[in-house]
Amino acid sequence: MTARHPLRPLTGTRVVSFEHAVSVPYAGRLLADLGADVIKVERPGTGDFARGYDAACGDVSSYFAWINRGKRSVVLDLKDADGLAAAHRLVDTADVVLANLGPGATARLGLDGETLRARRPSLVTCELTGYGEGGPSAGRKAYDALIQSEAGLLEITGDGPVTARAGISVADIAAGVQVQSAVLAALLHRERTGEGATLRITLLEALTEWMHQPMLYALGTGTAPTRSGGHHPSIAPYGPFPCADGAVHLAVQNEREWLRLCTVVLGDAAVAADPRFTTVRSRVEHREELHALLHARFAPLTSAHLGRLLDGADIAWSAVGHVGELPQHPQLAARGRFVPVAVPGGEPVPMTVPPVDSSAWPPPSSPAVPALGAHTAEVLAELGYEEKEIAALTVGA
Template identity: 35%
Template sequence: MRKEATTLKSSLEGIRVLDLTQIMAGPFCTMLLADLGADVIKIEKPAGGDDSRRMGEIVNGESAAFLTLNRNKRGIVLDLRTEQGKDVLWRLIAVSDVLVENFRPGTMSKLGFDYESVHLKHPQLVYCSISGFGQTGPWRDRGGFDLVAQAMSGVLSVTGTPETPTKVGVPISDLNAGLFASHAILAALYNRQHTGVGQYIETSLLEAAMAYTIWESNEHWVTGHVPQRLGTAHRASAPYQVFPTSDGFIAIGAANQRTWEKLTQALNRPDLRDDPMFLTNRDRMSHIPQLVEALTEVLSRKTTDEWLNLLDKTGVPAGPVLSVDQVYQHPQVIARNMNLQSEHPTAGTVHTIGFPVKYSDTPATLRSLGPVLGQHTSEVLAEIGFTKDQIDNMIEQGVIVPV
């Protein structure tokens, strides 16, 4: 029987998420859910809350990165080591759809909130764990960090110049783990619509990074070779990399034969098109040093903007290498509304990155920046039935912390 359509203001309206995470991977996961309208309740420890509150650039006592990673969330402070604190969490779980945690494996079990115990009482809950190396295996108990995951996944070994391995400039293991976790949570919620039952899902920084080594892993499996670092070059196409110009750098993606021929036209170098070393992609891949030398010699004669105009006219994909400040000045970024501003009670006006996905009917919205520590503690507890006297008593006992 077909269900009647329901109009929602946001995609995840009516979904409540308990966020027991900190730093990057977990908060990024729950930020994505909050952006889509989920009521995300961030639960922090009494002693200073999320460690990321003290990381990065500080604006009037607040971490700017924390404010973005925890935007659109409500925040409470709760001491889960106390019996009263545990009781509060159980009551929150009873009225929630999702729980996300990124403690070291075994921590939630010690607190009494392992998946088996929670599922027994509240089988509707989707329970998600994010860890450094996963919940099983000989490294399960080790703490994980983005750098370590990049190193162990192979990502670091194939990034950088042939002489020097280089960390990816952004915390790709953390962010990928958060992205995969949010994706899995949505799938589990969809499954729950049909079964009425939640499930346990888990991912790790290690696996999240490994999942992106598609070219490299398959190169190894097929050839038996160990993939090497190529700088900005591509593993299967040439020319597809960054080149210097007279005033900066330009990224050129001539990833197929037709585009390569268009590039030689834009450069006014038909001799390169007809050179036996560069006739086919296989030829060009076999002669990358000679190809790079020839193209660098030509491209260094004009500015980046001059080349961009010529390449655009001939249909060659290309773009400038922009610094972060230049990114937010670019007309395409401005047109896509990727620099948002909002007011915070202590930090004042703060910028935050815009939403990378646009929805026609249920768009992501910026409702608030990351909460002040304990900002919504009393509000949330009142919603789940605690009286003012009970809340005041827990404040006095140090179980909860209000603003």
């Protein structure tokens, strides 16, 4: 049996990130999970403004703790000549430079991809903006909820006449995943050719990629998918149904499953032949009648009893979970998917290990969430700064 290699894929790779909020910090954390030395450059005083979004994790927010574990925090004043010079000196040690500063900021600071790669062609740079270069929206600020609205996600999310923002920062997450994927591809390209890459990604285009299916549905049918709460807009029955002691979320994908639901769970094969319910389309068209029938049949059953019936019929189902109970989820707990992670000014918090199990490299070992500027002196010393220079650069940091 081959022994597990102690190194992770990006061990020895340095990522310097001029980042804030969610999108690029999330990408950086994914790279840190793979072994990269991710150095997060923050402004003096408050640092990344996402540190203060809430007070759920000691001195930092739940957002910040989630997407910044395993990084090193360095405070530099990029508006100061010496601070900016230190940032450039740091960049000169990097394999990858990430950024999602305000529109035009990297160019003003000489930290844009073109400028950096002019002196180091092997460098990989990736800048995320809201809308990209050119077009009527170039230069506009963009945040997650605004992009959810602009890309049409709000239009199809909610219930009936009520629209809703998705409960997580889906535009930022979509962009962060794209940044990570592009950086990994660029590093492979450099390994093969010796040439780096200048990468550009936008929030709008990252979420638009995820909006393809509802877009195609709207183009093909002439109407956007209906807002249907927790139920699927174009498949039925597919959603949460109340029962005697709570609710069960079930999913019927095809006519074979529908027949089994009727015969095994409902005990009534005649329902399967009801012309209102014989096809997916007809069940969606008569969703109200279908739901009324299922509500009546499920009302006297406990969730455990209904779950056993659904298992017996080979129908996919799940409990209706609560987010605060995820660390105790029986499946996640049995597989050891949560580990304690240290946060500044608080008790360790549970966080998941990366969702990919690899035979080739180990998961990260208890990465901590950095306090603001915790690694400034350490990193500046690595760059060759003397103690007096470090002291001058960290005054007020």
